[in-house]
Amino acid sequence: MSATEQSTRSAGIADTRSPLRLSPVLIILAALLSGCEEKQAPQAAAPPAPPVTVAQPVKRTVTDWDEFTGRFDAVQQVQVRPRVGGFITAVEFRDGAFVKEGDLLYLIDARPFEAVATQAEGQLSDARAKVELAKRDLERGLALVQTSAVSEQLVDQRRQALQAAYAAVTQAEGSLKAAQLNVEFTHVTAPISGRVSRHLVDLGNLVQGSEGNSTLLTSIVTLDPIYVYFDIDEATYIKYNKLWFEGKRPSSRDTPNPVQVSLTGETKPSRNGTINFLDNQLDVSTGTLRGRAVIPNTDLSILPGQFGRVRLIASAPYEALLVPDTAIATDQSRKILFVVKDDNTVEAKAVVLGPLDEGLRVIREGLKPEDRVVVDGLQRVRVGAKVTPHEAKPAPAGGKT
Missing domain, CATH: 2.40.50.100 (RNA polymerase II/Efflux pump adaptor protein, barrel-sandwich hybrid domain)
Incomplete structure (x- = not known):
């Protein structure tokens, strides 16, 4: 083979492997890929707002009660x-x-x-x-x-x-x-x-x-009636004295203030009685004042020596806002309520709690009467997110005065 033919074949091979000879295929593939990219997948629909149950706070007249541990004793022995x-x-x-x-x-x-x-x-x-x-x-x-x-x-x-x-x-x-x-x-x-x-x-x-x-x-x-003795701490005694001076609570020395008593194992008071004695000095070893109430025991079921919980009236009647205790959440050291705003977004409000009253929790600060409080579905709410609120049945309006 002559040098000219070798040169020609070499040139032909070089032409076959050149990118210029493959460019049409690459162009077609590029066009197909770009066409696929231009076809966009349908966008996923946003999830619906989670349903929650809301209710406005219950407004009623309540009275605060303090609770003490008491021991029953016979009136006569x-x-x-x-x-x-x-x-x-x-x-x-x-x-x-x-x-x-x-x-x-x-x-x-x-x-x-x-x-x-x-x-x-x-x-x-x-x-x-x-x-x-x-x-x-x-x-x-x-x-x-x-x-x-x-x-x-x-x-x-x-x-x-x-x-x-x-x-x-x-x-x-x-x-x-x-x-x-x-x-x-x-x-x-x-x-x-x-x-x-x-x-x-x-x-x-x-x-x-x-x-x-x-x-x-x-x-x-003797068994009917029966005494229950309990000890009042010094701070509570000072609080009662202040309320008496302000005319908001009668003194138990002069007035048979009511008490409520629950026995061991009971979740709510089952007996009512009245205060009939307060000691004349505080115990220096415990810093407490001994009090005594008399309780009817017509069924003779209470025996001297039993323990009980004594609830003593601790304030004058006042208007309060109350919510179910299950609606209260904890954020570190704060107690909060989730409130649904007018645009159905959730807001967290820090509140100050009061005592329980007939199954509802008194809210002392941080809540308004018109607020819509989330009472069911707390696990589905996030602050700032939208929800679908459903009104709860109103709570009974009766209360202690």
């Missing part, structure tokens, strides 16, 4: 002890039963006391006989002194003997009464009506009377 000593001959009550005043509880052997009473009766009869003899002696002396048959001195002696006889009668009557009381005291009866404890002395045991260390036989406590 008696330790039953014998007033005379002797052997127990009978136990006449059932342990834990309810007894009435005057019911027989124990019998003590009365024979020694009956013998003493019989002896006292004899001494009284003897003293009365001596009075009659002294009367007759004095009458005779008075008749004889008129004729000077006896001296005035003898008459005076007989008058003094009559007075001594009267004194002996009085002494014998006292001895007999004491002996009869001892016989009566052998019947140990219930001094009050109430529930009796178990018997602490069995039949046949010797008990000591009131002249020595008397033996404890049992105890009785």
